[in-house]
Amino acid sequence: MQILKSIALAVLMLALTIGTQNVSAAPAQWDGGKIRVEGLGIAPADARGSQAEALARRAALSDAYRQLAEQINGVNVDAVNTVENMTLMNTTVRTHVTALIQGAQIIDESARRDGSYVVTMEIPVYGTGSLASTVFTRIETRAPWAAPESVYAPYTPVPYDTTGYGTYERTQNQTSSSPILQAAMAAGSTAAVTVPSAQTAPAITTTPTRPAHPAAVVTTPTAPTTPPAVVTPTAPTTPPAAVAVTPAAPLTPAAPTPTTPPAEIVPKGQAVxxxxxxxxxxxxxxxxxxxxxxxxxxxxxxxxxxxxxDVDKVVASGMASYAHSDAEATRAGANPLRLRAVSVDHNANPVLSASDANRLLLENSASGFLDATNVVFLR
Structure with a gap:
């Protein structure tokens, strides 16, 4: 009998382990604004009655807290950072996230007939006491919106702080933006310019000594000057006329080519x-x-x-919502502007064409929907 009990307990533990691993391996699901997990626990084999239930509940809570930590650590803060990266880099964020997990809300709990215990817990991603309140910090002055026409001009990338903690700047590779590397590149370019100038001088000094002799040699071809002069004007007279017609054709297509793209690119500067x-x-x-x-x-x-x-709006409802269809894109309101991204930077940042970016900024200046964070991404 004892052997059968041991086998049954081993099977139950194996099922619990498999179920826990599946839940833990799941990616963070927070599109709806909540991170929810379900912890499962069982009591030791020798526990009985209320003691067994209490121990099973404690095991379920421990499992739920562990899952919450794993889910929160996997949340993408921006294009290069997760919450786990931020907790490793910033002790303040780590302290706040730990307190947030410890204060997670229990949504439901129950004891099962097989002696196991289930606890459902969740943490809000946005709102009061949310993950967003620990990730984002207040900025003193909001950056102005880019000028609509600036999207057509060349742009030099600079580190972009996405949370107020400077996370983008700390984690991005600094090979191109490093002042040391820029100074080295500048020094290398100036050295390269100096070398050819030194080589040019000796080449010039050697040349003037020898042109004196060719001057005497030029006297010899004086006699042949008459034959070529007679033959040359008569033969080339016909080709020049044909040659003049040939360049005339390419000149016509070449002129509109540079003017057409600017005509399509120049913004109208008017918002609907x-x-x-x-x-x-x-x-x-x-x-x-x-x-x-x-x-x-x-x-x-x-x-x-x-x-x-405004950081209060970001903490309250986030910067954007994610949907799979227009029916789910209620955040954009009843009359949304619809645009198509040409690409996605680092799998997180939508990239718009110059004309669409220009239009987005123009329409926002008229309606202010970006200020209200009424933004939806379809994926």
Whole structure:
């Protein structure tokens, strides 16, 4: 009998382990604004009655807390950072996240007939006492919106702080933006310019000594001057006429080529107005949810990000919502502006064409839907 009990207990433990691993391996699901987990626990074999239930409940709570920590650590803050990265880099964030997990709300709990215990817990991603309140910090001055026409100009990328903690700047590779590397590149370029100048001088000094002799040699071809002069004018007279017609044809297509693109690119500078939000279609581009996404123009310039927004709104409802259809995109309101992303930067930041980026900024200046964070990404 004891052997049968041991076998049954081993099977139950194996099932518990498999179930726990499946839950833990699941990616963080927070599109709906909540991170919810279900902890499962069982009592030791020798426990009985109320003691067994209490021990099973404690095991379920422990399992739920562990799952919450794993889910929260896997949440993408921005294009390069997760919550786990931030907790490793910032002790303040780590302290707040730990307190948040310990204060997680128990949604439901129950004892099962087989002696196991189940606890359902959740943590809000946005709102009061949420994960967002630990991830984002207040910025003193909001950055102004980019000028609509600036999306057509060349842009030099600069580190972008997506949370107020400078996380983007700390984790990005600094090979291109490093002052030391820039100084080395500048020194290398100046050295390269100096070398050819030194080589040119000796070449010039050697040349003038020898041209004196060719001057005497030129006297010899004086006699042949007459024959070529007679033959040359008569033969080339016909070809020049044909040659003049040939360049005339290429000149016509060459002129409109440079003027056509600017005519298509130049913005009209007028907003339609009346839009309640924006829906950016990123389907098929591999977009993944992030707490602090950045909308960029094709030239790499950020046109919508954390630095442009009121942090209270960001903490309350986030910077954008993610949907799979227009029916789910209620955040954009009844009359949304619909745009299509041309690409996705680091699987998190939608990239718009220059014309769409220009239009988005123009319409926001008229309706202010970006200020209200009425942004939806389709994925």
């Amino acid at each position: 107005g009346g839009y309640t939000g924006v829906i950016i279609d990123c389907t098929g581009l591999g977009l993944r949810p992030a707490m602090s996404p950045v909308i960029k123009a094709e030239n790499g310039q950020p046109i919508y990000g954390y630095k442009n927004l």
